[in-house]
Amino acid sequence: MAQNSALSRQTVFIATCLIIGLIMAYRGYIYFGAGPGEGVLKLLGVLHFVGIIGIFVMAGGGRHGFWLLSAVNIAAVALFIFVIEDAWLRNTLLHIIFSAAFLSHLPYLNVPRSVELMRRKLLGKIGDAAMGLLNIPWLVGLIAKIPPLDAFINRIVINRIVNQVRNRPHVFSTKTPYTSWSSLTDTRWSARHLEASPIDQTTLPAFEKLRPLFARTEDTQRMCPKSTCLFPSFAQYLTDGFIRTATDETSPDRLKMNTSNHNIDLCPLYGRTEAQTHALRVHNPGPAERGKLKSQIENGEEFAPFLFDGDAIKPEFALLDKPLGLENLDKAIANGTPEVAKSVHEKRGRLFAFGGDRANSVPQTAMINTLLLREHNRLAGEIGERNPGWEDEQVFETARNIVIVQFIKVVVEDYINHIAPSEFRIKADPKAAWHAKWNRTNWITTEFSLLYRWHALIPDEITWGGTTHQTNRSYFMNNQPLIQTGLAQAFEDMSAQKAGELGPRNTTEALLNVEEASVAQGRFCELRPFSDYLEYMRRLPIEKMSDISSDPEVAGLLQEAYGDVETVDFFVGIFCEDRVKNAPLPSMILSFVALDAFSQALTNPLLSEHVFKPPTDPEADHPTFSRYGWEQIAACGSLRDLVARNVANPGSLGFIGMTQQGWQRE
Numbered sequence: 001m002a003q004n005s006a007l008s009r010q011t012v013f014i015a016t017c018l019i020i021g022l023i024m025a026y027r028g029y030i031y032f033g034a035g036p037g038e039g040v041l042k043l044l045g046v047l048h049f050v051g052i053i054g055i056f057v058m059a060g061g062g063r064h065g066f067w068l069l070s071a072v073n074i075a076a077v078a079l080f081i082f083v084i085e086d087a088w089l090r091n092t093l094l095h096i097i098f099s100a101a102f103l104s105h106l107p108y109l110n111v112p113r114s115v116e117l118m119r120r121k122l123l124g125k126i127g128d129a130a131m132g133l134l135n136i137p138w139l140v141g142l143i144a145k146i147p148p149l150d151a152f153i154n155r156i157v158i159n160r161i162v163n164q165v166r167n168r169p170h171v172f173s174t175k176t177p178y179t180s181w182s183s184l185t186d187t188r189w190s191a192r193h194l195e196a197s198p199i200d201q202t203t204l205p206a207f208e209k210l211r212p213l214f215a216r217t218e219d220t221q222r223m224c225p226k227s228t229c230l231f232p233s234f235a236q237y238l239t240d241g242f243i244r245t246a247t248d249e250t251s252p253d254r255l256k257m258n259t260s261n262h263n264i265d266l267c268p269l270y271g272r273t274e275a276q277t278h279a280l281r282v283h284n285p286g287p288a289e290r291g292k293l294k295s296q297i298e299n300g301e302e303f304a305p306f307l308f309d310g311d312a313i314k315p316e317f318a319l320l321d322k323p324l325g326l327e328n329l330d331k332a333i334a335n336g337t338p339e340v341a342k343s344v345h346e347k348r349g350r351l352f353a354f355g356g357d358r359a360n361s362v363p364q365t366a367m368i369n370t371l372l373l374r375e376h377n378r379l380a381g382e383i384g385e386r387n388p389g390w391e392d393e394q395v396f397e398t399a400r401n402i403v404i405v406q407f408i409k410v411v412v413e414d415y416i417n418h419i420a421p422s423e424f425r426i427k428a429d430p431k432a433a434w435h436a437k438w439n440r441t442n443w444i445t446t447e448f449s450l451l452y453r454w455h456a457l458i459p460d461e462i463t464w465g466g467t468t469h470q471t472n473r474s475y476f477m478n479n480q481p482l483i484q485t486g487l488a489q490a491f492e493d494m495s496a497q498k499a500g501e502l503g504p505r506n507t508t509e510a511l512l513n514v515e516e517a518s519v520a521q522g523r524f525c526e527l528r529p530f531s532d533y534l535e536y537m538r539r540l541p542i543e544k545m546s547d548i549s550s551d552p553e554v555a556g557l558l559q560e561a562y563g564d565v566e567t568v569d570f571f572v573g574i575f576c577e578d579r580v581k582n583a584p585l586p587s588m589i590l591s592f593v594a595l596d597a598f599s600q601a602l603t604n605p606l607l608s609e610h611v612f613k614p615p616t617d618p619e620a621d622h623p624t625f626s627r628y629g630w631e632q633i634a635a636c637g638s639l640r641d642l643v644a645r646n647v648a649n650p651g652s653l654g655f656i657g658m659t660q661q662g663w664q665r666e
């Protein structure tokens with residue numbers, strides 16, 4: 001059927017070329033043959049012949065033929081109107097029809113590479129200039145004072161970012177190298193932006209050759225000029241919720257598969273499944289406990305309950321996904337020296353019963369989950385009090401709806417605004433997505449699982465409550481620094497320390513094995529090389545390694561490892577690019593993160609038009625969030641807002657932020 005319609009479209013196209021070509025040839029011949037002194041008519045004749053060249057170029061598949069023909073027609077119309085003064089139907093309209101007749105064929109014609117590259121350069125310059133305007137403080141301040149203009153520009157910025165690449169649904173997944181019904185619907189397989197690579201992955205350099213591109217070379221690590229440690233803490237927590245490569249080692253295809261719900265659903269807090277959520281909730285609650293998650297008081301503060309009771313996981317938490325890396329702790333307890341076994345046993349005993357298998361990985365992720373747990377329970381208490389007739393279930397679900405939406409607001413308004421190099425503050429305006437063509441079902445891609453691995457952001461040491469910890473094995477899965485420090489001080493501490501700089505040769509020793517695993521995962525999933533993703537993003541092509549990194553040593557290492565710029569692995573290329581000025585991320589990562597953040601966060605079901613919109617009657621309760629919840633959402637735009645609601649002395653809270661205090665634009 002598709003073949004038939006393509007055939008008939010081509011037939012119509014050729015017929016159009018012939019008919020219009022013949023008419024133009026005839027009219028051109030008449031005009032050109034005009035007598036002496038009729039220079040204008042001769043010129044018209046020449047224009048007609050040039051128009052025929054345009055038609056020839058189109059017939060050969062070139063889109064620029066259309067623009068040539070259109071330029072000719074515009075010139076002819078101008079001559080008729082302004083010089084010959086014999087316009088309208090017979091002449092002018094005819095020339096408009098000559099161009100308009102080809103409009104429907106335009107998408108099937110090719111843009112020559114040189115023209116396309118010129119277009120990219122020009123559009124890039126225009127885009128940069130427009131975004132440059134959004135870096136002028138007084139202009140941005142003025143825009144912020146005019147809410148409708150602010151909302152309008154906000155939507156333009158979001159749409160520009162999301163529309164950099166084609167919209168979902170993705171054509172391919174990791175299931176099969178061709179499109180099939182299950183590859184389009186079975187979300188246990190990861191989606192992919194680009195189809196599998198034709199490159200034989202075994203010909204690519206071994207990780208040993210790439211190690212110098214990731215490992216730190218000097219004693220001093222490079223620190224990020226913009227980000228505090230709160231930034232990687234939040235990034236890690238956020239991604240742990242939906243970038244979830246399968247971990248079942250017995251599955252041969254696990255690296256192509258995932259256990260994600262493909263939404264920001266806060267599964268690290270609530271669990272991935274209904275049964276897990278149930279295990280985390282207070283059972284048979286009294287009136288004041290309705291809708292709450294289980295918690296305990298440690299060191300005078302609210303935390304999740306511990307997962308273990310002695311040597312075993314508490315039966316009530318048997319359904320939770322086990323913390324990743326738990327087997328390493330078990331092994332150390334079984335095989336380590338008595339001293340090691342004792343300290344690891346204590347560490348295991350302090351693992352929290354969290355919804356997510358990665359929320360215990362480092363104290364930073366436990367810190368954010370603890371904050372959200374407190375916020376959930378606080379909201380549940382307030383909602384329960386305002387609605388004495390509501391059952392446990394309704395209180396729980398309403399609190400969960402509010403927490404998820406507040407979290408998304410923090411993602412856009414705190415986290416994405418930290419990442420963005422621009423002065424303009426983006427707002428989490430769900431309306432931007434309601435009628436957008438990119439508002440399609442979410443599906444995490446295999447590329448996303450790699451490009452979000454920001455391990456170089458982790459510094460060699462992190463200080464909690466005055467004690468400095470090396471970020472090595474003993475630090476991982478250790479909740480003691482958080483419990484001892486307390487939540488308020490923990491957030492202040494993370495906000496007072498610089499993150500590492502994301503980029504080449506800056507990963508701490510203990511995480512180099514993760515970089516190795518990442519390169520292996522990219523190859524197992526047969527990702528296309530970095531250069532193909534530049535093309536996908538409509539960037540300018542690269543010819544040499546110095547087009548990836550301006551650091552001659554990095555370019556040299558790339559050259560030594562790969563030789564050919566067109567074979568550089570996606571994962572290696574994206575982390576070797578230069579960091580974007582005024583942003584914490586390299587260029588391609590920045591683009592992917594921004595476009596996925598909006599196209600995945602703003603398309604959350606809780607933000608959809610009929611779920612999110614408040615009732616028209618200002619006195620009515622909001623059906624999804626309750627009136628109280630609606631006000632809480634409006635009042636939350638940053639992690640600091642959430643911390644202030646959930647610590648003992650919010651008035652004495654110090655600086656909490658992802659951007660370093662006193663950061664100056666570069």
Ligand code: HEM
Nearest residue numbers: 232235236239243244245362449452453454455458514517
């Ligand atoms: C000290 C802190 C961290 C530790 C110990 C850690 C550890 C790990 C480990 C062991 C893996 C699995 C690697 C593999 O076998 O494929 C991983 C994957 C990953 N990490 Fe980290 N990481 C840390 C920080 C971060 C940060 C700051 C980010 C920033 C967003 C991040 C994002 C990711 C992502 C997106 C993945 C892939 C997840 C998946 O596909 O399932 N990590 N990390």
